[in-house]
Structure formats: C-alpha cells, structure tokens
Amino acid sequence: MALNPELKIDEASLITSTLIKKHKAASAETVDAVELKARAAQLALVLDLAHQAFARQEPAGQIVERLAGRLHELRRDVAPALWQELIPLAQQHRVAAYLKQDPFTRWSFEKPRGYSGDATLLDIYYKHPSADEIVASSSELGREIFAYTSEAASSVAGRERREILAKTVDETAARAENAEVLAIACGHLREAELSQALADKRLKRWIGLDQDPVSVGTVNRDLAGTVVEAVDGSVRGLLRRAYPLGTFDLVYASGLYDYLPLPVGARLLQRAMELVKPGGEFLFANFSDEITTDGYMETFMDWPLILRSAGDMWDIINAAVDKNHVEAEVYYGSNRNIVYARIRKRGDLGS
C-alpha cells in the first residue's frame, strides 16, 4: 500500500518541540489578533494566580493541579495555532522558576540529551532507582511538586504501560518457545526488569533498538549477562531495512508513536509486520487525547506529543495493513490516558 512519502518529522531521531510545533501548525490556520490578546490576558491571570499561591506557600500539589487543569481547558478552548502562540508566553512567565524546581518538569524542559522524552525522563517518573539522585538533589518545593506530577494520571498510565509491556513479553514466552522479541525505541528497556520470562531464561533474544547511543549503552550495561541486546538504530534505518534483524514473535513500540505523524506511523507498522513471524504480533502504544496534563506538558515541560484516540489508532492500522492477513484490536489502559493497538499476523500469511 503506497503511503505519503512526506515523512519529515522524526524519521531519524531528534524529536524537538520545534519539529512537533511545525507539524501541528501545518494546518496553516491564521491567528486572530484580538482573540490572541484576550487569551494571552486570560493565560497571564492563570499564571499570576499560580505564582501568588507559590509565594504564599500554599500546598504545591494543589497549585500545580489547578494550574494544569486551567491550561488543559485553555488549550481545549482555542484553535491549535493560537495555542502555539500562548506556549512561549507561559514558558517565559516567572511562575516557571517555581515549576522547574520539579525534577520531572526541569528535565523535560532542559532536555539534557537534546531531545524530548528521553529515557532518563522516563526513569524519573517510573521512580526508577537510577533517578533517585536527580529527585533527591531537588529542592524541597521541587520534591513536593514531583509528588504531584509523578502521580498525575498520565504518569500513572506510563508506569502501567511498562507493566503491560513486560506482561506482553511474558505472554509471548508462554505461547512461543524460545521467543524472540524486538523493542523499537527501547529507551532504557526498564520493562525487562519486570519480565518473569527474562528472569526464568525462557526467551531466546530480546533486541532493543534506539537512536540514542547513551540509552543503548545503558541497556547493555544494566542487562549484561541476559539475552537482551540493545543496538543503535533509528526508525529511518528500520524503514530502509538497514538492519539484519531476522524475525520476531513480538515486536513493540512504546513511547514512539506519540512523536510520529500518521504516514510515518503507518509505514513503521507495515515494516514492523514484516519483522513479525506468522502468529506473532506488533504492539504499539500512544498517549490518548483524553489526557488532561497536555497543557502543562506542552508549556512548562516543553513536551508536545501527538495525542491519539482509538479512532486515530485505527486510522494508522487501516492505512498500513490488509485486514485479511491480520487480526487487530485497539484498547485503552486502565485510566484511558494511553491507548494500545495490537496487530497479530495470522497463520502463515504475510503482512
């Protein structure tokens, strides 16, 4: 099936908010100057109130919850192009100095690895021991804010996603002897620590592919002596069939589709199905358009994501695969902040 070759965003790697903003603003909407002025004033009021509340030392979690709720509503109520104009205004407001004391917000905003959503950011909200020091060295206020941001529904859903990945690997090992698994954009592959099949040595291999050599090195160090092996590689390389990977009982991509526009996502799905053995499956996850932390993430965390509904997931599937050859299902995680798609390759048919 031919897909739009216009694959500019994140084929190779670097997910920057500039790229995503370009993608989101591609609709060529114009911004009404009068409305922009009114909305900027509304935003300033919301931010001033949060700033005053911090200055009065009100409970930090409540301040951030209220602020995030108001940013969500504002984002929902204005046109995407107008929202893009409001983002820098929020980022430049003095309340940011309080919010950036939160290690999660700070890491996301500063992007020490040069791109959004790196694996250490995930370690922070996974509450992984490797990030303990980053949290412990934050100010008292920062830790108080973190107690809220790390328990926000989107963070809870992200931790559940990690469990779902481990469970899916374990289920694969239960149905296929010597199972072979591929994680695309594996980050630090923290789900491996939760997999019983890996601990019981029931997997033949578990390959992780990521564009970030620091993450690849971390996986190979932390999981040395297991069947896990991380390799440098990008979505671009995968699409060009640049890696001799063989085939797998399970291929999955988590924390990746949130950055991929439909044409790239569909092409990646097609390619992933070539790597899936008959009877095997491809799983991909995406933050859903029901999250309410979107306004906070896009402003103070500078972490824009492409949010998707179940219908959007079906659009990717329908653009990529022939339903005669696969069985597909789309479902939400328990708090509906993440949506999953699972595509199983039937019998011994191709994709």
Ligand SMILES: C[S@@+](CC[C@H](N)C(=O)[O-])C[C@H]1O[C@@H](n2cnc3c(N)ncnc32)[C@H](O)[C@@H]1O
């Ligand atoms: C949000 S993390 C997800 C990590 C892990 N899969 C998880 O769910 O915990 C995103 C990862 O995608 C990787 N990544 C982003 N774009 C990529 C691309 N085009 N090719 C390969 N890896 C990519 C980043 O390096 C980063 O490690």
